[in-house]
Amino acid sequence: MTIHDLAGECKKAxxxxxxxxxxxxxxxxxxxxxxxxxxxxxxxxANKKDIKRAEKxxxxxxxxxxxxxxxxxxxxxxxxxxxxxxxxxxxxxxLNALELDKGLELYKISRPIGVxxxxxxxxxxxxxxxxxxCLKSGNGILLKGGSEAKETNQILAGIISDAGIQAGLxxxxxxxxxxxxxxxxxxxxxxxxxxxxxxxxxxxxxxIMDNTNIPVLGHADGICHLYIDKYADPGMAASLAKDGxxxxxxxxxxxxxxxxxxxxxxxxxxxxxxxxxxxxxxxxGCDKTCAIIxxxxxxEEDWKTEYLDYIVSIKIVDSLDQALEHINTYGSxxxxxxxxxxxxxxxxxxxxxxxxxxxxxxxxxxxxxFRFGLGAEVGISTSKIHARGPMGMEGLMIYQWRLVGxxxxxxDYTGKNAKPFSHEKLDKTFF
Amino acid sequence: MTIHDLAGECKKAxxxxxxxxxxxxxxxxxxxxxxxxxxxxxxxxANKKDIKRAEKxxxxxxxxxxxxxxxxxxxxxxxxxxxxxxxxxxxxxxLNALELDKGLELYKISRPIGVxxxxxxxxxxxxxxxxxxCLKSGNGILLKGGSEAKETNQILAGIISDAGIQAGLxxxxxxxxxxxxxxxxxxxxxxxxxxxxxxxxxxxxxxIMDNTNIPVLGHADGICHLYIDKYADPGMAASLAKDGxxxxxxxxxxxxxxxxxxxxxxxxxxxxxxxxxxxxxxxxGCDKTCAIIxxxxxxEEDWKTEYLDYIVSIKIVDSLDQALEHINTYGSxxxxxxxxxxxxxxxxxxxxxxxxxxxxxxxxxxxxxFRFGLGAEVGISTSKIHARGPMGMEGLMIYQWRLVGxxxxxxDYTGKNAKPFSHEKLDKTFF
Numbered sequence: 001m002t003i004h005d006l007a008g009e010c011k012k013a014x015x016x017x018x019x020x021x022x023x024x025x026x027x028x029x030x031x032x033x034x035x036x037x038x039x040x041x042x043x044x045x046a047n048k049k050d051i052k053r054a055e056k057x058x059x060x061x062x063x064x065x066x067x068x069x070x071x072x073x074x075x076x077x078x079x080x081x082x083x084x085x086x087x088x089x090x091x092x093x094x095l096n097a098l099e100l101d102k103g104l105e106l107y108k109i110s111r112p113i114g115v116x117x118x119x120x121x122x123x124x125x126x127x128x129x130x131x132x133x134c135l136k137s138g139n140g141i142l143l144k145g146g147s148e149a150k151e152t153n154q155i156l157a158g159i160i161s162d163a164g165i166q167a168g169l170x171x172x173x174x175x176x177x178x179x180x181x182x183x184x185x186x187x188x189x190x191x192x193x194x195x196x197x198x199x200x201x202x203x204x205x206x207x208i209m210d211n212t213n214i215p216v217l218g219h220a221d222g223i224c225h226l227y228i229d230k231y232a233d234p235g236m237a238a239s240l241a242k243d244g245x246x247x248x249x250x251x252x253x254x255x256x257x258x259x260x261x262x263x264x265x266x267x268x269x270x271x272x273x274x275x276x277x278x279x280x281x282x283x284x285g286c287d288k289t290c291a292i293i294x295x296x297x298x299x300e301e302d303w304k305t306e307y308l309d310y311i312v313s314i315k316i317v318d319s320l321d322q323a324l325e326h327i328n329t330y331g332s333x334x335x336x337x338x339x340x341x342x343x344x345x346x347x348x349x350x351x352x353x354x355x356x357x358x359x360x361x362x363x364x365x366x367x368x369x370f371r372f373g374l375g376a377e378v379g380i381s382t383s384k385i386h387a388r389g390p391m392g393m394e395g396l397m398i399y400q401w402r403l404v405g406x407x408x409x410x411x412d413y414t415g416k417n418a419k420p421f422s423h424e425k426l427d428k429t430f431f
Numbered sequence: 432m433t434i435h436d437l438a439g440e441c442k443k444a445x446x447x448x449x450x451x452x453x454x455x456x457x458x459x460x461x462x463x464x465x466x467x468x469x470x471x472x473x474x475x476x477a478n479k480k481d482i483k484r485a486e487k488x489x490x491x492x493x494x495x496x497x498x499x500x501x502x503x504x505x506x507x508x509x510x511x512x513x514x515x516x517x518x519x520x521x522x523x524x525x526l527n528a529l530e531l532d533k534g535l536e537l538y539k540i541s542r543p544i545g546v547x548x549x550x551x552x553x554x555x556x557x558x559x560x561x562x563x564x565c566l567k568s569g570n571g572i573l574l575k576g577g578s579e580a581k582e583t584n585q586i587l588a589g590i591i592s593d594a595g596i597q598a599g600l601x602x603x604x605x606x607x608x609x610x611x612x613x614x615x616x617x618x619x620x621x622x623x624x625x626x627x628x629x630x631x632x633x634x635x636x637x638x639i640m641d642n643t644n645i646p647v648l649g650h651a652d653g654i655c656h657l658y659i660d661k662y663a664d665p666g667m668a669a670s671l672a673k674d675g676x677x678x679x680x681x682x683x684x685x686x687x688x689x690x691x692x693x694x695x696x697x698x699x700x701x702x703x704x705x706x707x708x709x710x711x712x713x714x715x716g717c718d719k720t721c722a723i724i725x726x727x728x729x730x731e732e733d734w735k736t737e738y739l740d741y742i743v744s745i746k747i748v749d750s751l752d753q754a755l756e757h758i759n760t761y762g763s764x765x766x767x768x769x770x771x772x773x774x775x776x777x778x779x780x781x782x783x784x785x786x787x788x789x790x791x792x793x794x795x796x797x798x799x800x801f802r803f804g805l806g807a808e809v810g811i812s813t814s815k816i817h818a819r820g821p822m823g824m825e826g827l828m829i830y831q832w833r834l835v836g837x838x839x840x841x842x843d844y845t846g847k848n849a850k851p852f853s854h855e856k857l858d859k860t861f862f
Contacts, residue, residue: 015759019782098804104793106803113815114785190640194815209621209644213637215816216646236838243840328446347862350833351450354545362535362836371844372537372832373529373854384544384625385646386817389832401803401820402781405793407667409674413802423804431778 003185007142007192009172010115014140016170018112022089025136028167029085032132033078035163039155040074046151047124054148062250069124069152077128080376084136087375090393091138097426100403101419107402107430112138114194116396117186118378119208121199122146127153131160131174133376137396142186142193144177154178187212199379202306202332217386217395219379221306222252222334224364227323227349229340230261234268236361237339238275241312243363244337246279250308252380253335253367257303257313259323262288265316269293272314281310288316303330320345328354333382335359335367335389356382356389402430434616438546438573438623440603445545445571447601453520456567459598460516463563464509466594470586471505477582478555485579493681500555500583508559511807515567518806521824522569528857531834532850538833538861543569545625547827548617549809550639552630553577558584562591562605564807568827573617573624575608585609618643630810633737633763648817648826650810652737653683653765655795658754658780660771661692665699667792668770669706672743674794675768677710681739683811684766684798688734688744690754693719696747700724703745712741719747734761751776759785764813766790766798766820787813787820833861 001009036043047069054064096108116139120126127145134141145153157176164173177183186193187208196216198208205218226244228237244255260268265288273293276283283289284298295314302313303326317323327336335357338349350358357367367390369377374392381387387395413419432440467474478500485495527539547570551557558576565572576584588607595604608614617624618639627647629639636649657675659668675686691699696719704724707714714720715729726745733744734757748754758767766788769780781789788798798821800808805823812818818826844850 015755015783015785018785019779100797100802100804104797109781206644213640213647215814216644217816233838239838239840243842247840247842247845324446343862346835348450350540350831352446354446354449355831357832357834359834360836362834362839363841365841366531366535366834366836366839367832371531371841371852373531373852383646384829385648386829388829398815398817398819400781400786401788401798403788403790403793403797404777405791405797407664407670408793408797409670409678410794410796410802411674411678414678421802421804431774 003177003182004189006172006175007115007186007189010140010142010175011192013170013172014112014115017140017173018091018114018138020138020169024168025089025138026085028135028164028169029081029132031163031167032160033081035159036074036078036128039159040071043069043074043152043155043159046155049151050149059148063122063148066121066123067149067152073125077125080129081132084132084376087136090136090397092430094429095399097428097430099424099426100421101408102422104403104405104408105426107404108399109402109430110397111400113396113398115140115142115192117142117144117193117196117214119144119183119196119198119200120146122148124149124152124156127156128160129376130378131157133378133393133396135164135169135173137393139396140173142175142177144183144186147179150178184211187214190214197378205382217381217383220382221332222254222380223257223304223306223330223332224253224255224335224337225257225259225327225331226255226337226339226364227259227327228261228264228268229320229338229342229345230263231342231345232261232264232339233341234264234271237268238271240337240339240361240363241272242275242279244365245276245281245312246310247363247365249310252306253364254308255312255337255364256305256307257315257330259315259317259326260289261323262316262318265289265292269314276312279310281312284311284313286315289314306332320348324349324352331355333384334380335364337362337364356380434608434613435620437603437606438617438620441546441571441573441606442623444601444603445543448571448604449522449543449545449569451569451600455599456520456569457516459566459595459600460512460563462594462598463591464512466590467505467509467559467587470590471502474500474505474583474586474590477586480582481580490579494553494579497552497554498580498583504556508556511560512563515563515807518567521567521828523861525860526830528859528861530855530857531852532839533853535834535836535839536857538835539830540833540861541828542831544827544829546571546573546623548573548575548624548627548645550575550614550627550629550631551577553579555580555583555587558587559591560807561809562588564809564824564827566595566600566604568824570827571604573606573608575614575617578610581609615642618645621645628809636813648812648814651813652763653685653811654688654735654737654761654763655684655686655766655768656688656690656758656762657686657768657770657795658690658758659692659695659699660751660769660773660776661694662773662776663692663695663770664772665695665702668699669702671768671770671792671794672703673706673710675796676707676712676743677741678794678796680741682796683737684795685739686743686768686795687736687738688746688761690746690748690757691720692754693747693749696720696723700745707743710741712743715742715744717746720745737763751779755780755783762786764815765811766795768793768795787811
């Protein structure tokens with residue numbers, strides 16, 4: 001089947017997906033769990049092939065680790081699906097109800113978006129998670145995972161798709177793309193696909209945006225800043241620098257640049273150096289930083305770099321304004337933190353930092369759907385419309401306006417004897 | 432100033448726009464009203480030049496009429512700004528508050544999007560409306576109006592921009608683009624512009640989408656359907672056909688295609704013909720329609736056409752499913768109506784019609800921000816993410832996550848002795 005046909009089928013299926021009952025969707029999720037468990041041996045053996053190939057190709061050990069789909073991962077993944085069964089159906093909620101006039105009632109109702117294309121990294125458990133989120137939210141789904149996991153993805157997608165259809169979902173509700181050419185084909189299919197969610201580097205997300213006119217919700221790099229204000233508690237600042245940088249370096253919410261207010265730099269920098277070098281972090285400082293502590297000089301490139309490693313850049317700023325200017329110039333709009341005891345300066349920082357997650361006196365590493373209580377996470381959006389920051393199932397939803405009348409005509413509400421609109425809020429839900 | 436510089440200035444200004452107090456924004460809106468009134472003679476004289484040129488160029492009289500900016504329009508426009516002053520500031524609202532743990536509180540706060548580029552048709556009052564909506568919502572704005580109104584647009588943009596700056600808004604908060612080349616330049620400036628809102632034909636919106644990687648919220652054609660079910664009240668159906676088609680033909684929410692269930696076609700079609708021909712509507716029918724009433728034959732092209740005129744196409748369908756298939760194939764996802772007495776068929780129609788506005792027993796012409804009680808309207812979005820259907824100021828907003836702690840570190844919430852998250856809903860607003 002061509003990608004054109006796959007996407008066309010998925011579009012057709014999405015109309016039915018949008019109208020499924022909650023029971024049907026939950027039955028499908030249950031059947032997916034039991035199907036994954038029943039077929040665990042084939043899944044594990046496909047995964048072993050991927051791991052073997054990855055090791056043969058000398059892939060990075062951290063990548064090989066993420067590829068692994070074993071008993072523990074299967075258990076976690078099934079628990080994730082189970083928790084989706086328990087949550088309320090996000091489709092068909094009444095978001096608003098308004099009487100326009102007697103007998104003419106307007107409802108704003110939550111609805112699935114339609115067909116969603118997700119391009120994600122090598123973790124095969126991401127495939128299961130995204131597919132089940134799309135199912136529960138009534139969307140059709142086209143998936144492209146990392147090619148390193150292709151054997152595992154193939155078998156997982158097959159099991160999930162079949163279990164869904166067996167439970168009553170329409171054929172074609174889930175499509176798997178397998179090659180880069182498939183992705184290139186998908187980007188041209190704006191007649192079928194309503195949203196593309198690419199997860200990866202800034203360059204990758206930009207490449208997708210440059211090559212499609214389908215709306216894109218990017219989940220890209222985090223160049224996250226920790227700004228240590230002149231009214232910061234130095235001990236707290238050093239502790240948040242350590243947690244932000246070192247608690248897990250390979251993730252998008254790790255701190256990459258520390259901005260230090262000039263007034264406290266003489267005391268703060270040695271403390272930062274002591275704390276970070278104890279964790280084997282390489283520090284790259286601006287010229288003023290290098291005049292206070294003995295560290296490597298940062299280049300312009302450093303301010304734009306997501307290290308994802310035990311490296312951090314440090315810059316001295318003269319003021320809160322200069323910190324904001326740096327963040328709004330070099331940041332990626334992901335997560336930025338201020339450490340200060342001064343409430344007004346914290347509020348100004350949050351008001352003027354052009355970022356999805358503006359934090360005060362806590363670690364950048366909290367930026368995460370699970371920690372935010374969103375349940376399963378689609379990713380962390382660095383886009384500025386629709387969904388921003390950690391994105392749960394709500395990001396896969398849109399709304400529809402439903403107007404219910406009894407033969408009401410606009411002609412009666414215009415001209416000289418126009419009837420007025422009441423626009424009274426209704427305290428009721430749609431049928 | 433180049434468009435690059437104009438957009439760069441607007442981006443800088445947008446950071447300050449996002450942090451303005453409600454008082455400051457309302458003072459700016461008041462000053463814009465008095466400034467427009469003080470300068471009305473220069474505005475009217477600029478407008479006369481546009482009208483004269485339009486008449487000389489033999490533009491369509493309906494277009495010339497839309498160009499007009501006179502005492503009546505000025506009054507209406509100022510009343511519109513006045514009503515914006517009265518409404519609550521949309522920026523900084525607490526949308527959600529959650530305790531993650533003792534002393535670690537997460538807030539979801541409404542925020543402006545940033546810099547918005549709006550490309551709109553020839554009505555100069557649209558410029559005033561869009562600029563004041565962007566001001567109230569704390570966004571920077573780049574505007575491109577119809578070239579037919581260039582003299583009027585220039586003077587209006589100058590007055591509004593100056594009045595804003597005089598009230599304390601940052602320089603560059605409003606930029607006016609004047610040529611098509613300016614628009615082409617703007618489409619490349621994704622580093623400065625966060626959202627483009629084009630209002631116009633489907634072809635125009637598609638052209639914009641094809642030529643930018645800035646997110647686009649399209650406000651395009653309405654190919655709106657009226658489906659007359661077999662359980663419809665024939666009198667109501669004919670009345671809604673007349674209102675949907677004839678009440679105002681030149682607008683996107685006018686009805687363009689009528690689908691009639693085969694079971695009632697023998698009675699319904701003569702009644703439709705009688706009603707519509709009395710209004711001088713030309714009917715183009717499918718072959719089955721032409722076998723029942725004597726009308727022109729519709730071609731494939733007709734199902735894809737937004738007539739914006741006294742023309743309607745009629746097709747007989749065998750079932751509700753076939754009606755839905757036609758709507759989901761040829762519709763533009765704008766507004767689609769079912770006429771039926773059967774609640775379950777109406778609900779199925781709304782669940783399965785892939786459309787922004789799904790109406791039951793009322794006219795497609797109700798699809799409008801004012802009628803929906805949204806206040807001032809940016810347009811009617813035919814996009815499927817962020818904002819759908821009639822779009823008020825809410826469509827110019829996004830949110831920011833704000834996490835407030837007291838030195839909280841992620842390390843304490845991971846590993847063997849991980850502290851649990853409480854995820855308790857907080858009944859409070861952000862500072």
